[in-house]
Amino acid sequence: MQYLPLVRIYILYPMCQKHHTSQHPSHFEGSAEEQQTANQVQANYLEYIKDFKFFDPHIHMTSRTTDDYQAMADAGILAIIEPAFWLGQPRTGVATFKDYYSSLVGWERFRSSQFGIKHYCTIGLNSREANNEPLAEQVMEILPLFLYKEGVVGVGEIGYDDQTAAEDKYYRLQLELAKEANLPVQVHTPHRDKRKGTERSMAVALEHGIDPSMVIIDHNNEETVKSVLDKGFWAAFTIYPFTKMGNERMVEIVKQYGPERIMINSAADWGISDPLAVPKTAALMQMKGISAEAIRLVTYQNAIDAFAQSGQIQVEDFASGNTIDQSKTFNGNTILRGGQQPRVDKNSLFIR
Ligand SMILES: [Zn+2]
Numbered sequence: 001m002q003y004l005p006l007v008r009i010y011i012l013y014p015m016c017q018k019h020h021t022s023q024h025p026s027h028f029e030g031s032a033e034e035q036q037t038a039n040q041v042q043a044n045y046l047e048y049i050k051d052f053k054f055f056d057p058h059i060h061m062t063s064r065t066t067d068d069y070q071a072m073a074d075a076g077i078l079a080i081i082e083p084a085f086w087l088g089q090p091r092t093g094v095a096t097f098k099d100y101y102s103s104l105v106g107w108e109r110f111r112s113s114q115f116g117i118k119h120y121c122t123i124g125l126n127s128r129e130a131n132n133e134p135l136a137e138q139v140m141e142i143l144p145l146f147l148y149k150e151g152v153v154g155v156g157e158i159g160y161d162d163q164t165a166a167e168d169k170y171y172r173l174q175l176e177l178a179k180e181a182n183l184p185v186q187v188h189t190p191h192r193d194k195r196k197g198t199e200r201s202m203a204v205a206l207e208h209g210i211d212p213s214m215v216i217i218d219h220n221n222e223e224t225v226k227s228v229l230d231k232g233f234w235a236a237f238t239i240y241p242f243t244k245m246g247n248e249r250m251v252e253i254v255k256q257y258g259p260e261r262i263m264i265n266s267a268a269d270w271g272i273s274d275p276l277a278v279p280k281t282a283a284l285m286q287m288k289g290i291s292a293e294a295i296r297l298v299t300y301q302n303a304i305d306a307f308a309q310s311g312q313i314q315v316e317d318f319a320s321g322n323t324i325d326q327s328k329t330f331n332g333n334t335i336l337r338g339g340q341q342p343r344v345d346k347n348s349l350f351i352r
Contacts, residue, residue, distance in 0.1 A: 045283035049076060052295065053319070056278045057081045057303035058157070058186070058218060058236065058265035061119070062100075062108055066335060068268075068275045069115035075279040078318040079118035081307060082108060083157040083186055086128045088270050094138035097125075101146045109151060110330035118318035120307065122156030122186045123147050130170035131162070140173060147181050153310040154178070156186025157218065160197045163190060168204070175208040183310050185215045189224070198224040202231055216306050219267070225253060229261055234306045238267040239277035250281055251288045259297035263306065 054077045061069070061082050072080075082104055091097060104121040112119035123146045125139045146152060155178040160167050178185045185205065190197035198217060205215050212232035220228060220235045228235040237250060254262060266277035274280070282299045286292075307313055326335065326342035336342055 045280050046075060048283035048286040049279050052076055052279070052282055052292075053078050053300055054278045054282065055079045055300045055303045056265050056275075057216070057263055057307060058083055058238065058267045059275060060085060060267070060269040061112060061275075062103065063270035064268060064275055066111075066115070069112065069117060072275055073115045073117055075276050077117060077279065078322065079120065079304075079313075080112065081120045081122060081153060081186075081303070083122045083154075083188075084124050084126065085157055085188075085269070086126045090129060090132065091135070094135065094142060097139050098142055101142070105146065105149050105151060107330055107333070110328075111335055113322070114324065114326050114328070114335050116322040116324040118322055120151050120153045120313065122154035122184075123149075123152050124155045124158040124174055124186075125170055126157060127159050127161035127167045127171065127188060127190075130167045131164055133166050136166065136170050140170070143174070143177060144181075147177060147183065151312055152183070153307040153312045154184040154186045154216070155181070156184075156216075157188040158185065159188040159201050160190045161188075163193065163197055163200065171201075172204060172208065175205060175210060178214070179208065179210055183214075184307055185210065187215060187217050189217060189219045191219075194219075194221065195223050199227065202228065202233060205233075206231075214309060216263075218265070222249065222253065225257060225262075229257060232261075234261050234263065234302070236303075237262070237264045239264055239281050240267070240273050248284075248288070251285055251290060254285065254290055254294060254298060259294040259302070261302060261306075262298050263303040264298055265303075 054075070056072075056077055057080070059080050059082060061080065084101060084104060087100070101123055104123070109119040109121070123143060125136055125143065129139075130136050147155065155174050158171055158174045160171065175185060187201050187205070189201055198220070201217060202212070202215070206212070213234075216234040216236050217224070217228045218236040219238050221237075225235050237253070239250060250264065264278055264281055266273060266275050268275040268277065278299050282295050285295045304313060304315060308315075325344050327344055328334075
């Protein structure tokens with residue numbers, strides 16, 4: 001799936017698990033002013049964010065191309081978190097979960113490094129597949145094998161989809177795993193009954209004795225943000241192209257609530273989504289008069305602060321840019337194809 005380089009930026013309901021096609025009611029079609037702003041951002045958004053660096057705490061790179069990685073690096077994305085999620089069709093056995101988790105801490109991390117982007121991940125059983133209980137039981141067995149690996153910054157993305165009893169059971173079991181491993185929790189909130197699902201996600205986390213500061217509630221909107229912030233949780237927002245909710249709403253949310261404990265992400269995956277959503281939204285915020293410090297917090301620092309509680313994020317690993325060495329291999333495999341010259345950027349001068 002190619003990213004859409006100059007799409008309009010809109011906040012939207014995430015598609016990570018979009019088996020339901022129901023659309024949320026549109027209360028808002030883009031105004032003429034918004035349209036104009038969007039066009040301006042499209043034209044040269046990189047101009048607005050030259051001095052910014054970004055951290056996208058929710059993106060599914062396994063589904064994306066090397067062009068995406070390159071464009072993300074060019075836009076100033078220094079580091080990302082890839083949550084384990086649903087692949088668009090149900091898995092049929094535990095072995096494919098195992099291989100998927102292995103790829104998140106292995107090959108995908110390597111692929112990311114080849115573009116100078118530091119790659120972290122969260123590991124968990126997604127809510128959709130929690131409904132296959134015999135398989136879910138087997139997945140629970142292997143989760144601890146991955147949760148303690150280097151670069152795993154949380155348990156995620158977990159939570160509710162249809163809010164079934166099975167989802168509740170495996171959400172709770174995984175909260176316990178997070179508690180034991182002292183890892184943050186990345187919570188996917190449902191698209192339907194979002195408000196109820198979000199409240200329930202938080203109530204159950206509290207019931208399990210988890211401190212709200214260790215929980216990132218994802219895919220918020222105007223209906224949920226106040227309660228999430230009031231209760232002391234982190235509030236993440238997913239920005240997607242081509243939805244009916246206007247991009248200006250993210251700007252309004254930051255204006256209204258301030259930047260504290262708010263973070264934005266692209267949640268780009270195998271569906272129509274935009275891996276550049278974070279830098280593009282930063283450009284929009286810049287245009288709309290949000291302070292540089294507030295932009296820095298919601299597009300970089302807050303995500304780091306939240307997930308660094310895992311003890312697995314060292315900012316110096318990426319803050320001043322990453323070294324790229326495409327002559328490296330992963331288990332003998334490379335991103336280069338026959339005859340291609342590896343790109344080698346080193347910080348020191350004259351290394352050939
Ligand atoms: Zn996702």
